[in-house]
Amino acid sequence: MSLVYPKMQLSEVVEEHPSLIPVINRFGIRLGLGDKSVQFICEKQALDPDFFLTMINTFLNEDYFPEKKLQSFHTSLLVDYLTQTNHYYQRSQLPNIERHLNYFISMSTPENSSLKVIRKFFYSFKDELLKRIAKDEKIWFPYCLSLSEKLKDITLPVFHKEEEGKTEDPIEALLADLKSIMIKHLTGEYDENLCYAVIVSINTLEKDIRQHNRIRYRILEPIVWGMEHS
Amino acid sequence: MTHRYKNIAIILSDTLQRIGLRCLLLDYFSPIEITAFPGFDDFCKVEEDSFDFYFTQPDIFICNADYFLPKRNKTILLLNDSSSALPPPGQGFHSLPLKASQEVILEQLQHLFASTINHTPNEGNRELSSREIDVLQLIVKGITNKEIADKLNISLNTVLTHRKNITSKLGIKTVPGLTFYAIMNGLISGDEIEL
Numbered sequence: 001m002s003l004v005y006p007k008m009q010l011s012e013v014v015e016e017h018p019s020l021i022p023v024i025n026r027f028g029i030r031l032g033l034g035d036k037s038v039q040f041i042c043e044k045q046a047l048d049p050d051f052f053l054t055m056i057n058t059f060l061n062e063d064y065f066p067e068k069k070l071q072s073f074h075t076s077l078l079v080d081y082l083t084q085t086n087h088y089y090q091r092s093q094l095p096n097i098e099r100h101l102n103y104f105i106s107m108s109t110p111e112n113s114s115l116k117v118i119r120k121f122f123y124s125f126k127d128e129l130l131k132r133i134a135k136d137e138k139i140w141f142p143y144c145l146s147l148s149e150k151l152k153d154i155t156l157p158v159f160h161k162e163e164e165g166k167t168e169d170p171i172e173a174l175l176a177d178l179k180s181i182m183i184k185h186l187t188g189e190y191d192e193n194l195c196y197a198v199i200v201s202i203n204t205l206e207k208d209i210r211q212h213n214r215i216r217y218r219i220l221e222p223i224v225w226g227m228e229h230s
Numbered sequence: 231m232t233h234r235y236k237n238i239a240i241i242l243s244d245t246l247q248r249i250g251l252r253c254l255l256l257d258y259f260s261p262i263e264i265t266a267f268p269g270f271d272d273f274c275k276v277e278e279d280s281f282d283f284y285f286t287q288p289d290i291f292i293c294n295a296d297y298f299l300p301k302r303n304k305t306i307l308l309l310n311d312s313s314s315a316l317p318p319p320g321q322g323f324h325s326l327p328l329k330a331s332q333e334v335i336l337e338q339l340q341h342l343f344a345s346t347i348n349h350t351p352n353e354g355n356r357e358l359s360s361r362e363i364d365v366l367q368l369i370v371k372g373i374t375n376k377e378i379a380d381k382l383n384i385s386l387n388t389v390l391t392h393r394k395n396i397t398s399k400l401g402i403k404t405v406p407g408l409t410f411y412a413i414m415n416g417l418i419s420g421d422e423i424e425l
Binding site: 168 | 401402404406407409410411413414
């Protein structure tokens, strides 16, 4: 997978990777991109092109994660980005899966009890995610921002968080189980086409949350730790 | 994880070779775990004896023959050309021709992995024991580990071990996931939990 650079036409990049559309939307960029370069569009939207490109590139390439560079961005940029992803989960992705799932269940045989269990499963996932988002907005993000405001004149060293002993994120684990269970254990009569739509929407959210979590655990948390101990 | 992934060590001094081999293996043979080292010294620092395969070059192999000879079934030498004299073929080790086409290299790797690793997870091992089923039935009712221990008259540690084994046998990590499994397999009826 190749990286995106400032001189490239954003429309060409998005044509190649339509999954970027929600990501550019988070930065306030809408379709109707014409043939403008990434750099031009960033200037017009008053975005830091370096930050924009790093977010796009880490989203597209799961192997690409320049920790040093990411930790050098201002805390408020990272918090803003994570806030936007939370909004997107809350306003688009969760309702989207829910809509597909309800339609899928209503179009399948009513006595198929496995589908009801899947619905219950989805709601417990939704609950967890919404709880985390609420906590982010009320407690954690304001805390990160106030710390960085207090320490704005101090340059902090880069921190590397050890991968060892890291516990799995419960949100990711729930999503992975939800997908895996549908693929491995679905039984009875059901609508194949709608089932696929549900799995695709789960998969899209899963990928997005993976990137969100990498930034959360490997960038923002170490920065905050560094600020707390400076 | 229900089964362990292939665990591979790459010990090559040439950076591009290391990256190239790593990409090829990840692209075509995932899921796979790869650790790459520029030299044998770096490799020794983390050596845990648990690699399934070692990819290395002839000079590193020769200099550390004591290490590699007992592992020759698991060692793959990257050779510049097939007529290379070092070390002699036919002694149980594998080789990969550096200058062959990608197609040939992939075929050889496929052959190597197919002949030595059993890809299918061990089905026989994945049945839950009756005690594990007892624990599972209680987990999905939302009972805490401590209460499960009291109810079944076992220690908290035993409960944790059972939980770990259930997760690894079923490949399901979360309580809602386990609930689904329990209902679909008739281990608990839908009426016992709220749908």
